[in-house]
Amino acid sequence: MDTKECSKNRAWPYSKLPWLTPPLIFIFISFTSISPTDSSRFLNNHDTNTSNYTNSSSFKGNHHRILPSFPNKKQSNLQRIEAGLAQARAAIKKAASMAANQSIDDPDYVPSGSVYRNPNSFHRSYLEMENRFKIFVYEEGDPPIFHSAPCYGILGLEGIFINDIEISRFRTHDPEKAHVYFLPFSIITLINYVYVVGSHDWNHMYNAVRDYIKVINQKYSYWNRSSGVDHFMFACHDWGPEISRSVPYLYKNSIRALCNANTSEGFKLSRDVSIPEIYLPHGTTAGLLGGPSPSKRTTLVFFSGGVHGYIREVLLKHWENKTEDGVKVQKYLPKGDDYNQQVRKSKYCICASGWEVASPRMVEALYMGCVPVLVKDNYAKPFSDVLNWDTFSVDIPSKNIPQLKDILMAIPQRKYIMLQKNGVQVRKHFVVNLPPKRYDVFHMMLHSIWLRRLDIHIRDMNNES
Template sequence: MNRSFKIYVYPHRRNDPFANVLLPVGSEPGGNYASESYFKKVLMSSYFITKDPTKADLFFLPFAIASLRHDPRIGVGGIKDFIKDYILNISQKYPYWNRTGGADHFYVACHSVGRSAMDKANEVKFNAIQVVCSSTYFHPGYIAHKDACMPQIWPRKGVLPNLSSSNRKKLAFFAGKINSPVREKLLQVWRNDTEIFAHYGRLTTPYADELLGSKFCLHVKGYEVNTARIADSLYYGCVPVIIADYYDLPFADVLNWKSFSINVATLDIPLLKKILKRFSFEEYLMLQRNALKVRKHFQWHLSPVDYDAFYMVMYELWLRRSSVRLPLNAFVHPN
């Protein structure tokens, strides 16, 4: 992959009226949806980029959903029309989209609005590769073997902490907004438990301390299947417990999730304590050791590091590239 994988990015100038959504952000990405900006910023300065489209394996559609969402000229309500117009523009200006109907193109989006943003551009939804955080195969617009999951990661700097499990006194921990029936059920059953700490609203203790003090950390479906809690758990050496049905987990083509996490069906929330206590201390330690091994895959760096989140996403794209290329001279551009 490193030797031969090439990506062409549709070019845009800095004086483009929408340069703010088509070019990488100038500042360092931050916040819950930083994965989208990190990937784009690192990709654009990487050796995977080619300026020769005839050498490209894939074509990157560089619009930033997070930036479109906050642009007062567009906003959430105008994103669908912006994407529709963008695809129409590149299909008329360049021959590459039309050769495959967009099948060798991809875009990235971490905010959930990214999926609905394609509602007026069905060729993007059904042909192009969608690299999204809200990767659920419950919705027909996401096709697991074609599309890929990008992990939602809160940016953190510095060396990964060296952790031990000796001071983890809580069995499990969750904190977050109650914005889904799944979270409502979790709070209903476990709110007053002495071993499973299920909390909503503002914490009175540091979030990091709660993760460091718990054996298992609960990733519970909210408005979407994805949150940054999996990456948070791994960063602090807490074994993730995934309570989000139909979640196409990040890097599932590569990682054996059963070796470092536990998946609990939403219907089994009342059995959560029983399920977690089935694991012996030795089995738990094995899960935690494996969690510490894979957490390097859930880190962003502005200068990418081997096997970090950037390279993992690139490998997912590499797996989805097509080996069939149509020659440019086989395509007749419309007048």
């Protein structure tokens, strides 16, 4: 695959969308009954006596909301999908209560250890996803705004995901068989082709997304059927969350897979998906993976980066160019120093927010065996439904930046070695493979979307009358 161009050179049968029209007025009529639950609580079986799905607060006293069986009536496609999801939930719940030595055999990998909140439930959920999950990608829309994005650089994961999902075995071309529906617009290309630099006018980008939703809404029934809750968008660019506000149901109901996963700016843990920001200078992970053992890391903590946002200002104010006890915090590296070599020499690597919470330094640290020190307020960590970040990273609130050295020095050597070892184990879930491999970052992102779909229930009102 050409890492600088992810489009498949397809012959697009649909005409270009009506661009840059005035804001559209949508009238949505809901035909669904939706009851989201806490996917982390469900997946990890914190309540083993009763199914979280049927026992959520929105179901109590409203048992008519649960999809009933219809022994004398043919089930609709949606009812069959919901029945299959119910079976998956039951299997995951059963696995969550199994002993560790009862895990399922897997030729590639069997999740185990403290890095997982519940390895058995994650494994079963992953296998259920592989066996069941189907994604419909709307064909409408022409490249470069749709179905295409760059696959390299700090935002390259957006293009890689769009490319991979369109050729993935999880894709179905039959919308009646789909669990979720992907809206394949790219925030990066939307900005590159629609936004007028320096204008500070976002209306053209808003209108492009509104028009796209209107087109698929007029052609298909699925958006209105669920009020958008089984639809998802994917964005690595910082502007993704704001552009999603252009359509109220996209912002309030749909699954938003975002690098900029800031809970203080509307990111919802129960509905949205945090995806890692990964810097791929050449579109691949070549030269980024691996590092020396803990005993060969001589620097206590390392950071190098410009002043982007308040947190970095505070960090550099307190620690720039101080070398006490192995602290190496610099705005820019001296000429001749290699950034990756500095990461590999360090025990801990500071992953500080910039203007936004997302930063590729977190994954860079994991790639090279450095324990990530997350200095990020209001950040939703990627894959936290499954992964126990406390076992392979260190959280330091921005208010504690002055105590950075003391906090790290107080961590016992035995604990540091365990953090580092766990980081090496969990690294596989953040690796970008071309093509994707099981349990890698592409499949982990899909699994997070799968969990969100497990947490909703859609009624087929037309078939229940």
